[in-house]
Structure formats: C-alpha cells, structure tokens
Amino acid sequence: MIGRTLSFWGASRRVFDLSLGEMLWSRRTIFMALVVGGPVVLALVVRILETFGMPALRVNGQRIGGMGVFGIVIWMLFLRFVIPILGVFYGTALMADEVEDKTITYLFTRPVPRGAVLIGKYLAYLACTSLVVLPSVMLVYFLLIRLNEVPGTFMQLLTDMGLLFLGLAVYGAFFAFIGAFFKRPLVIGLVFVMGWEQTAMALPGYMKRFTVAYYLQALVPHSMPSDGVVSILQGMFRDTPPVAVSLTWLAVYLVVFLFLAARTVDRKEYILEQ
Amino acid sequence: MPIHDQGYRRYLGSRGAIGKSWQVITRAGIRTVLSKRSFIALMLLAWSPFVVRAVQVYVASNFQQASFLAPKAETFREFLGQQGLFVFFVTIYIGAGLIANDRRANALQVYLSKPLTRAEYVAGKLAILFFFLVSVTWLPAIMLLLVQIMFAGSLGFLRQNIFLIPAITLFSLLQVLVASMTMLALSSMSKSSRFVGVMYAGLIFFTAAMFQALRGITGRSSFAWLSPTDTLEQLGNYVFRLDPVYDLHPAVAVLTVVTLVAGSAWILERRVRGIEVVQ
Numbered sequence: 001m002i003g004r005t006l007s008f009w010g011a012s013r014r015v016f017d018l019s020l021g022e023m024l025w026s027r028r029t030i031f032m033a034l035v036v037g038g039p040v041v042l043a044l045v046v047r048i049l050e051t052f053g054m055p056a057l058r059v060n061g062q063r064i065g066g067m068g069v070f071g072i073v074i075w076m077l078f079l080r081f082v083i084p085i086l087g088v089f090y091g092t093a094l095m096a097d098e099v100e101d102k103t104i105t106y107l108f109t110r111p112v113p114r115g116a117v118l119i120g121k122y123l124a125y126l127a128c129t130s131l132v133v134l135p136s137v138m139l140v141y142f143l144l145i146r147l148n149e150v151p152g153t154f155m156q157l158l159t160d161m162g163l164l165f166l167g168l169a170v171y172g173a174f175f176a177f178i179g180a181f182f183k184r185p186l187v188i189g190l191v192f193v194m195g196w197e198q199t200a201m202a203l204p205g206y207m208k209r210f211t212v213a214y215y216l217q218a219l220v221p222h223s224m225p226s227d228g229v230v231s232i233l234q235g236m237f238r239d240t241p242p243v244a245v246s247l248t249w250l251a252v253y254l255v256v257f258l259f260l261a262a263r264t265v266d267r268k269e270y271i272l273e274q
Numbered sequence: 275m276p277i278h279d280q281g282y283r284r285y286l287g288s289r290g291a292i293g294k295s296w297q298v299i300t301r302a303g304i305r306t307v308l309s310k311r312s313f314i315a316l317m318l319l320a321w322s323p324f325v326v327r328a329v330q331v332y333v334a335s336n337f338q339q340a341s342f343l344a345p346k347a348e349t350f351r352e353f354l355g356q357q358g359l360f361v362f363f364v365t366i367y368i369g370a371g372l373i374a375n376d377r378r379a380n381a382l383q384v385y386l387s388k389p390l391t392r393a394e395y396v397a398g399k400l401a402i403l404f405f406f407l408v409s410v411t412w413l414p415a416i417m418l419l420l421v422q423i424m425f426a427g428s429l430g431f432l433r434q435n436i437f438l439i440p441a442i443t444l445f446s447l448l449q450v451l452v453a454s455m456t457m458l459a460l461s462s463m464s465k466s467s468r469f470v471g472v473m474y475a476g477l478i479f480f481t482a483a484m485f486q487a488l489r490g491i492t493g494r495s496s497f498a499w500l501s502p503t504d505t506l507e508q509l510g511n512y513v514f515r516l517d518p519v520y521d522l523h524p525a526v527a528v529l530t531v532v533t534l535v536a537g538s539a540w541i542l543e544r545r546v547r548g549i550e551v552v553q
Contacts, residue, residue: 028469035476038484046491072490081483089472096468184312186471187367194479195359 008119011112015120016127023090023128032086032129036136039077043069043143066144067153071222073140074160078133079220083167084193084213086129091175092185094121095265102272115262122176122258129168134161156221163219166250170212173254177261180268212253215246295390299398304405307368316367317410320360324414327353328421335425345422347435350415351514354445355507360410361453366474368406369457371467372399373546378465386548396458396542403454412446437515445513452502452534459538462545478503495520499530506531 006014023029046069095118098104107117141157171193178192179185200207201214208214217224218240241249290298307313327349334343376382385395419438422431432438456477461470485501488494498504498520508520509527518524 031469031473031476035480038480039487042484042487042491069491072487076487076490077483081479085472085476085479088475093468100466100468184367186370186468187363190366190471190475191363194362194475 005111006116008113008116011116012120012123014112015107015117016123019121019124020127023124024131028089028093029128029132031089032132035082035085036133039073039082039140040136040143042077043073043140047143066146066149067156067222070141070144073144074137074164074222075220075224078137078160078164079167079213079217082133083164083216084171084197086133087168087171087175088186088189088193090125090129091122091172092179092189094118094125094176094261095180095270096185099270099272104270105272113266115266118176118180118262118265119258122172122261125172125176126169129172130165133164133168137161137164159219159221163216166219166247167212167216170216170250170254170257173257173261174212177257177264180261180264209249212250215241215249215253218246219243293394295388296394296398296401299385299390299395300401300405303372303399303402307402307406313367316360316363317406320357320364320410321414323353323356324418327418331418331422332425335422335427345418345431347438347441347514348516350418350438350442351445351510351516353418354411354415354442354449355510357411357414358449358503358506361407361449362475362478364406364410365403365453365457366471369403369454369461370471370474371461372402372458373461374464374467374470377462378467382546383548392543392546392548396546400454400458403457404450407450407454408446411449412443415442415446441513441515445510448506448509448513448531452506452531455535455538455542456502459541459545462542496522498522499526502530502534 050066095104098107108114137160138157141160145153174192175185175189178189182188197211197213200211201217327345330343331345333340334345373382376385382395386392416439419432419442423429457470457474460473460477461467464470464473481501482503485497485504488497488500498508499522504520505522505527508518508522509524509531511518512524512527
C-alpha cells in the first residue's frame with residue numbers, strides 16, 4: 001500500500017511524538033534531572049538553614065533575602081550553566097545520535113521531508129527540557145520565597161521562566177545547526193558556550209553581540225552577581241540592550257539557526273562510519 | 275591450487291615481557307590521535323599562550339622599559355592556570371572515547387582475551403591522555419623556564435626560584451591526574467563518547483557553578499572543595515608558595531583530590547571487565 005505523503009508540519013508532529021517518548025525515558029533524563037536537581041537541593045538546604053535561623057544567608061553581616069538567593073541561583077546555575085549545557089547536550093545530539101547509532105538511514109527512507117525530522121526532534125527537545133527545567137525553577141522559587149513575598153515577586157518568576165524557555169529554544173536551535181553541520185559537534189559546542197561566550201562577554205565593543213548570552217542576560221530581572229575575575233570584567237563591560245532589541249535578536253537567532261539546521265539536514269549527505 | 279593447512283600452528287613471533295603490553299595500546303592511541311588534523315589545530319592553539327609568554331620574556335629581557343613584564347614565580351602559576359582551559363578541551367577530545375568506544379564496539383572483550391591484564395588496559399588508555407595533557411601543561415611550562423634562562427643569559431632567576439621545577443612538575447601532575455582519571459572513569463560508564471563528554475563538562479562546570487552559587491549566598495569560599503577546578507586552583511597556590519585564593523584548608527583540598535582519584539580508580543575497577551553480566 002502506498003501511503004499518502006505527510007505535509008512538513010504533519011511529518012514534524014509524527015517525529016515529535018516518536019522522539020518525545022525516547023527523550024523522556026532515556027538515561028539522558030537522569031543526567032538532566034541531576035543537573036536541575038542541584039539547584040533544588042541547594043534551595044532546600046538554604047530553606048532548612050533559614051528555618052533554623054542559621055547565619056548562612058548573611059554576607060558582611062547583611063541578610064540576603066529569599067529573592068536575592070533566587071536571583072543568584074537563576075544567574076549562576078540556570079542561566080550560566082543549566083541552559084547552555086542542556087542546549088549543547090540535546091541540540092548537538094538531535095542528528096548526531098542518529099548518525100552515531102546508524103539509524104538515520106531508517107528515518108531518511110520514510111516518506112517525510114528530511115527537514116521535518118530535525119524540526120520534530122527539536123520540538124521534542126524543547127518540550128522535554130522545558131518539562132524538567134521549568135518545574136525545577138518553580139520548586140526553587142517556592143523553597144526560597146516566603147508565601148507573603150509571593151504576590152510581589154511572582155511576575156519576576158514568570159519573567160525568569162520565560163527567559164529560560166527562550167534560552168533553551170535559542171541555544172537548542174543554534175546547537176541543532178552545529179550538530180547537523182559538524183562532525184564533532186560537542187567540542188565545538190563546548191568551545192562556543194564555555195570559551196567564546198565567556199570571553200566575548202568580558203570584552204568591550206561589539207564582540208558580545210555575537211553571543212546568545214548577551215541578549216539573554218539583558219532580560220534577567222535580577223542584578224548580576226560578581227563571583228570572579230571574569231564576572232567582574234563582564235560586569236565592567238556590560239551594557240544592557242533594550243528588551244525589545246534583545247527579544248528581536250533572540251527571535252532572529254532562533255529562526256535563522258533552525259532554518260539553517262533544517263536546510264543542512266535536507267541537503268547534507270551523512271556518511272556512516274563502518 | 276594448494277590449500278594450506280589452517281590448523282594449529284605454534285606462535286613463532288617474539289613474546290613481549292609481562293607488564294609491557296600497555297605500551298602497545300598507548301602507542302596505537304597516540305598515533306591515532308596525532309593523525310587527526312583537528313587535534314593538531316587544537317594542540318597549536320594550546321601552545322599559543324606559550325608563544326605569547328615567550329615573547330613577554332624576550333621583551334622583558336631585552337628592553338629596560340619593559341622590565342615590569344619580567345617573569346616571576348607567579349607567572350608560571352598563572353600560565354598553568356590558563357592552560358586549564360586546554361586541559362579541559364584536550365581531555366574531552368581524547369578522553370571521552372577512550373573506553374566508551376571500546377565498549378560500544380564490544381572491543382573490551384577482545385582486548386582482555388589477549389595476554390593483557392585489566393590494569394594494563396587501563397594504564398595503556400590512561401597513558402594516552404597523560405601524554406597529551408603533559409604536553410599542554412608540564413612541557414610548555416618547563417620550556418618557558420628554559421626560554422627565560424636562554425633570553426636572560428643567566429641562571430640567576432632559576433637559582434632564586436629553584437622550587438619552580440618541582441612546583442611546576444607537581445602541579446602539572448595534579449592537573450593531569452585529576453583530569454585523566456576522572457575522564458577515564460566516566461568513559462568506562464557509557465558507550466557514547468558524546469554523553470561522556472557532556473558528563474565531564476557537567477561535572478566540571480556544575481560543581482564550579484554550585485560552589486559559586488554557595489559562595490554568593492553564604493559569602494564564604496570554604497565550599498571550594500565542591501569544585502575540582504577550584505580545589506586544584508587552591509592547591510596550585512600552595513604548591514607555588516602563593517597566598518591561597520579560598521578559605522580552604524590544604525588538607526581538605528588534598529583529601530578532595532585523593533577522593534576524586536580513588537573514586538575514579540574504584541569505578542574503573544568495577545567497569546573494566548571482560549565479561550558483562552546482562553540482567
């Protein structure tokens with residue numbers, strides 16, 4: 001029987017359904033749970049110390065409020081580590097996994113557009129990571145913030161969750177392209193996140209505009225903590241673009257890299273190593 | 275056409291001495307890595323700080339106005355600290371697939387069916403990583419010391435800072451040992467080299483991020499033991515007789531490193547086995 005050819009979005013949805021189950025119930029999810037579990041454990045410890053009135057939350061005799069601690073966790077753990085590392089891990093694996101497992105042949109012999117395979121997998125990545133990361137952010141928030149502070153700070157939580165989702169989307173699109181295009185995507189991805197982005201953000205001038213972190217960090221509602229030489233340099237040369245500009249550039253990055261990734265998958269001949 | 279006898283024949287080749295088989299793995303591994311052009315590019319990049327420092331030493335030695343650039347003991351500590359980034363990338367590039375690829379191809383059983391012990395197999399793999407990591411840490415640092423002597427035309431600096439030779443050796447050894455043992459242990463835990471790479475990056479950056487977050491929250495740096503990178507930084511300062519950067523006792527820093535290395539050895543002992551029992 002010859003089946004009817006699926007439309008691009010129909011095919012993406014099919015791949016999405018297939019990939020979401022694979023992604024959620026895999027060893028990777030354990031890795032992701034460990035990564036996002038760290039901030040939750042930290043928040044829990046802080047909460048316990050706070051409950052017993054221990055002086056863990058005092059710097060130079062000054063007490064740090066729950067929102068201050070939450071801001072530090074968002075900056076140091078989620079924005080600088082969790083989001084980029086999950087983007088690298090999942091984004092580069094979207095196509096590289098299929099090539100490595102030599103299963104890409106089976107996907108490409110299906111009557112679906114090649115680009116739809118990538119888009120479907122990308123959407124599955126976004127759903128999978130958001131379903132794990134965003135609840136953990138909420139958990140950290142409710143562990144750190146007292147109930148009477150919630151009405152005044154809830155909008156900041158929503159902003160944080162929105163920008164983290166955007167970060168996952170943009171980093172994911174960028175690394176999906178890297179994964180589709182390069183043979184060794186992981187090293188290149190790590191060089192970008194831990195090398196290029198950190199260096200460019202600490203340099204004066206326009207260099208930082210060629211990073212995702214520059215636009216993403218402009219959306220953070222908390223003040224940037226300075227925890228070392230690199231942070232101090234980044235703080236010194238930090239200029240914050242307007243929200244509209246940041247959102248526009250992040251959207252441009254998202255669309256351009258997702259298009260490039262789909263186009264690469266569509267045209268590239270993947271040679272499987274024997 | 276004659277059909278040759280394919281039956282049992284006595285081995286007529288020479289026998290290697292017991293305990294030397296690991297060298298075969300190391301030699302083959304080094305040759306494989308050196309055949310990759312992208313790795314050569316990474317090594318050239320890793321040596322670029324050496325070139326910059328060498329120029330700095332040259333300028334300081336030859337121009338009176340630039341004497342403020344003259345190297346001190348701290349210069350060598352800083353240099354090794356900077357090389358940490360390349361240690362990270364070289365470790366991921368070479369180390370991620372060292373055991374993972376063998377596990378993926380079911381080659382571990384083939385290796386261990388030869389006259390090769392598990393310890394030799396691990397030593398052979400470890401030596402590959404060791405070789406390349408030493409060549410981006412100890413080797414350029416010692417070369418820099420030699421360059422200083424050459425450009426200065428005297429042994430004065432070395433005589434005043436004779437402790438630099440053991441300090442460079444010890445700190446490089448610590449950097450290399452921690453990175454290679456950790457990576458090898460992680461590599462034995464998975465069949466995907468990419469997953470291993472991300473696990474290693476996660477371990478390094480996550481622990482550092484956790485330490486920084488705790489530092490930001492509590493205002494104390496005594497949690498540096500959480501992060502291997504920061505623990506090594508602290509130990510590095512002790513080794514080079516500099517002021518410690520964190521409020522972390524050297525014994526705790528040493529204990530952290532020992533725990534990490536011993537834990538990695540334990541994982542390797544558990545994971546590198548010829549027979550895998552599948553449940």
